Amino acid sequence: MTELPVLHRSPLLDRPGAVAGEGLAAGVAIHYGDPMREQRVLEEGLAVVDLSHRSVLTVSGPDRLSWLHSLTTQHLVDLGVRESREALILTPKGHVEHSLHLVDDGKTTWITTEPGDGDGLREWLDRMRFMLRVEVADVTADWGVLGEPHGAESAPGEPLAWRDPWPDLVGDTTAYGPVEDHPGTRWSWREVIVPRASLEEAVGDRPLAGLWAFEALRIAAWRPRFGAETDHRTIVHEVDWLRTAVHLHKGCYRGQETVARVHNLGRPPRRLVFLHVDGSGHALPSAGAEVRAGERVVGHVTSIARHHTDGPIALAVVKRNTDPELVLDVEGVSAAQTVIVSP
Known part of the structure; x- marks a missing residue:
């Protein structure tokens, strides 16, 4: 992804206490003055998060679903009106190239993707249209995006929204244990697509939570995010994306051979882990920091946050053969690991 220019500054940055983000968080607030309180209110299902820095694309035309089905990892030909799914676009060698949150309104498929990735996704989709009856638009x-707990009271009427399938935990693809004990079952999330001019009206009187609050709850749910838990080498098995973003029994798509081979062999080169980081110090290690087992570098931190009850927590990608019983080291700070993807 490329760094996002501040083309669309959110009007919600004018709310009291708003602190603007930088880089890929530019244009929206990282917090509104009290990140810990914002986490608690968001966890209770009462707050809304400004995600209007996300890119929004539309695909229209009668061939849209069959076309997207052929290009992505997901089964989409039977996508119903206002149903939503998560899909990925892979390279020919099976590395994750784009992440798509899709919802169809019966005439148009709406896609939201990470900040900075919209231009690249649109250009690639345009190149793949050939003679099919589809039109792609950024x-x-x-249009903007607001994030909120699924089931929260939203704007009047039934909003067009992508519902995160993570808590459904389709299939037991982790090493964690019983699916019902997975922390992802407590993650309930949707992205509501609203006219950009109506962002303030859609929020109404509800409290706002910043990106820091959203990230802390996402990390606690072990939920991978494109551009954070991924790099140019990532395959879906490493970050536990098989459960929500890949349909293992659909027809051919780019990168499918790698998905099938690693799924059958069960040996991805890296794996996602959850870290409880020692919180006795004042400073948190940074995202991207090396993760060490003794003197050996075994991976890197992908996302880190300070959780309102669990303290410093992180997601990291480490080498598959890293001993899951080891206490790891991140910038001189000890970090106890919990297995997400089986070694």
Whole structure:
């Protein structure tokens, strides 16, 4: 992904206490003055998060679903009106190239993707249209995204929203244990797509939570995010994306051979882990920091946050053969690991 220019500054940055993000968080607030309280209110299902820095694309035309089905990791030909799914676009060698959150309104498929990735996704989709009856458009200038717990009271009427499938935990693809004990079952999330001019009206009187609060709860749920837990080498098995973003029994798509081979052999080169980081110090290690087992570098931190009850927590990608019983080291700070993807 490329760094996002501040093309669409959110009007919600004018709310009291708003602190603007930088880089890929530019244009929205990282917090509104009290990140810990914002976490608690968001966890209770009462707050909303400004995600209007996300890119929004539309795909229209009668061939849209069959076309997207053929290009992505997901089964989409039977996608119903207002149903949503998560899909990935892979390279020919099976590395994750784009992440798509899709919802269809019966005439148009709406896609939201990470900040900075919209241009690249649109250009690639345009190149793949050939003679099919599809039209791709980047509508980020006119449409924004608000994140909220699924089931929260939203704007009047039934909003067009992508519902995160993570808590459904389709299939037991982790090493954690019983699916019902997975922390992801407590993650309930959706992205509501609203006209950019109506962002303030859609929020109404509800309290706002910043990106820091959202990230802390996402990390606690072990939920991978494109551009954070991924790099140019990532395959879906490493970050536990098989459960929500890949349909293992659909037809051919780019990168499918790698998905099938690693799924059958069960040996991805790296694996996602959850870290409880020692919180006795004042400073948190940084995202991207090396993770060490003794003197040996075994991976790197992908996301880190300070959770309102669990303290410093992180996600990291480490070498598959890293001993899951080891206490790891991150910038001189000890970090106890919990297995997410089986070694």
